[in-house]
Amino acid sequence: MIEIREGKKADLPQILDLIKELAIYEKALDQVANTVGRMEVDGFGENPIFGFLVAEENGQIIGTSIYYYRYSTWKGKRLYLEDLVVTESKRGTGGGKLLFEATLEIARESNCTGVMWQVLDWNEPAINFYKKYNTRFEDDWINCNVDF
DSSP states (O other): OEEEEEOOGGGHHHHHHHHHHHHHHTTOGGGOOOOHHHHHHHHHSSSOOOEEEEEEETTEEEEEEEEEEEEETTTEEEEEEEEEEEOGGGTTSSHHHHHHHHHHHHHHHTTOSOEEOOOOTTOHHHHHHHHTTTOOOOOSOOOOOOOO
């Protein structure tokens, strides 16, 4: 049975492994610069900037939902889903659905006006998953980044 719970500091090494697994799937492992130490500060330090849920099966973490809050001048408080990852061998077993729905519930309980995230245009399994939730896909915004 898959259980969803709030993430703990002790989970971070496994969470970083899941992040790297996702990066491999997206052919971008070389772009992962995050560390467990940085995640400890950013998630459990004086001013935490992200939260996460884990999906556990038989005491093993099989997935995670990593999120943070952002503010839209048009919509107000929003929850941003940074990553939803289920380890490859456990995809299709319901862990992603449970994580996603628990994340939506966190947004509702914290008075967010909605949830936002990104999905790669070639990731058809993820796109098809999100379509089940009446997701509105946008094609008129361009992602911009400045890295330091």
